Amino acid sequence: MPLPPTGRPAPEILAELDALQAQDVDWRGGKVFSLAYDAGDEVYELGKEASARFSSANGLNPFAFPSLGRMQADVVDVFRQLLNGGDQAAGFMTSGGTESILLAVKGARNRGRELGITAPEVVLPTTAHAAFSKACADYGLRAVRVPVGPDFKADVAAMAAAVTANTVLLVASAPSYPQGVIDDVAGVAAVAADAGALCHVDACMGGVTLPYLERLGLPIPPFDFRVPGVTSMSVDLHKYGYAPKGASVVLYRSKELRKHQTFTTDDWLGGFYASSGILGTKSGGPIAGAWAVLQHLGDDGYLRLARTARAAFERLVAGLRSIDGVQVLGEPEATLVAFTCPAVDTFAVGRALWDKGWYADQQAPPPSLHCTVHAGHAGTVGAFVDAVRATLAEVGVATAEAVPYASLE
Numbered sequence: 323m324p325l326p327p328t329g330r331p332a333p334e335i336l337a338e339l340d341a342l343q344a345q346d347v348d349w350r351g352g353k354v355f356s357l358a359y360d361a362g363d364e365v366y367e368l369g370k371e372a373s374a375r376f377s378s379a380n381g382l383n384p385f386a387f388p389s390l391g392r393m394q395a396d397v398v399d400v401f402r403q404l405l406n407g408g409d410q411a412a413g414f415m416t417s418g419g420t421e422s423i424l425l426a427v428k429g430a431r432n433r434g435r436e437l438g439i440t441a442p443e444v445v446l447p448t449t450a451h452a453a454f455s456k457a458c459a460d461y462g463l464r465a466v467r468v469p470v471g472p473d474f475k476a477d478v479a480a481m482a483a484a485v486t487a488n489t490v491l492l493v494a495s496a497p498s499y500p501q502g503v504i505d506d507v508a509g510v511a512a513v514a515a516d517a518g519a520l521c522h523v524d525a526c527m528g529g530v531t532l533p534y535l536e537r538l539g540l541p542i543p544p545f546d547f548r549v550p551g552v553t554s555m556s557v558d559l560h561k562y563g564y565a566p567k568g569a570s571v572v573l574y575r576s577k578e579l580r581k582h583q584t585f586t587t588d589d590w591l592g593g594f595y596a597s598s599g600i601l602g603t604k605s606g607g608p609i610a611g612a613w614a615v616l617q618h619l620g621d622d623g624y625l626r627l628a629r630t631a632r633a634a635f636e637r638l639v640a641g642l643r644s645i646d647g648v649q650v651l652g653e654p655e656a657t658l659v660a661f662t663c664p665a666v667d668t669f670a671v672g673r674a675l676w677d678k679g680w681y682a683d684q685q686a687p688p689p690s691l692h693c694t695v696h697a698g699h700a701g702t703v704g705a706f707v708d709a710v711r712a713t714l715a716e717v718g719v720a721t722a723e724a725v726p727y728a729s730l731e
């Protein structure tokens with residue numbers, strides 16, 4: 323598409339945007355179990371309005387935009403308290419879980435350098451998010467992936483055995499993305515502390531839900547800064563914070579630990595330059611959007627949403643387990659579940675569900691479908707279970723000869 327030779331009127335462009343948007347998944351209808359999170363119209367409209375108001379403001383310079391400096395500090399402080407960081411914990415808002423993880427890995431590498439480690443390694447379970455592999459690739463660390471146990475949880479003894487003098491960081495997830503189980507954070511953090519290495523807890527998913535599930539009386543194992551040896555955490559606001567996209571927090575146990583991730587220079591003709599994360603110019607939109615949604619929902623709002631999401635999740639897991647030919651992977655502990663259909667081609671089930679308007683992630687190994695359950699699914703999980711049951715029967719007939727995984731690409 324060339325740039326239009328003459329500009330077009332705004333109403334015409336907005337109509338075209340509407341038409342484009344109509345092609346996307348309808349993530350607000352409760353039929354999409356991935357990628358987007360829905361806490362209702364009021365929350366959505368507020369997040370949209372707040373982020374629109376600050377979308378051209380630049381968080382790169384909090385002296386020119388003290389509003390954004392203030393809102394970022396408020397948001398970080400909420401999570402410092404929610405995740406029991408104590409007085410010394412400090413962090414930054416980032417653009418997402420990936421940026422939070424990139425920064426924590428870069429910080430671990432930089433700290434390692436100060437200790438004389440020139441070939442740094444990160445020891446992490448095979449369930450840890452792909453963003454850790456990306457971080458290692460981008461920043462020159464070796465990712466040492468350690469197979470998880472049959473329960474899909476980190477194998478702490480095997481991780482300990484993988485530690486070398488070059489290990490700068492160990493990783494645990496709370497919960498893991500693929501199967502939604504919570505690693506033995508205390509075990510992993512103890513190995514890290516023994517090795518003089520750092521320990522990052524990836525709570526991109528659980529950072530907002532687990533504190534509330536714990537308060538609701540569920541047996542959530544210790545996963546946050548209460549665990550000695552945990553040195554940093556990531557938590558995504560654009561997931562279970564129900565904020566508009568582009569908002570996450572990376573937290574460190576101390577400012578001393580945080581300083582390894584920041585960058586400053588005066589080595590150019592533009593004067594002193596500092597940035598907290600990967601971005602330079604940083605839109606105020608996601609900052610204001612997240613700040614507004616946190617204020618609007620408040621503690622009681624997040625408790626209510628966690629209760630709703632958890633109830634929907636429990637109905638989904640029970641429903642899936644009631645279907646002959648469906649196997650839930652592991653014992654999912656938060657609000658995410660993965661399942662496989664051992665007798666048929668699980669991805670064919672996923673595609674057939676998609677044809678009926680249901681979206682679940684297809685992941686492997688093992689080939690499975692993945693559902694992230696949020697409050698917006700309260701009214702639809704029953705219909706989804708029915709759809710899985712019906713689809714399984716159809717696909718079972720259609721794919722008597724299962725298609726091998728590799729040929730599905």
Ligand SMILES: *Cc1c(COP(=O)(O)O)cnc(C)c1O
Nearest residue numbers: 418419420451453499524526527
């Ligand atoms: C989503 C997610 C990430 C990556 O976050 P993005 O916001 O997609 O960049 C990392 N870890 C876990 C556990 C996640 O769920």
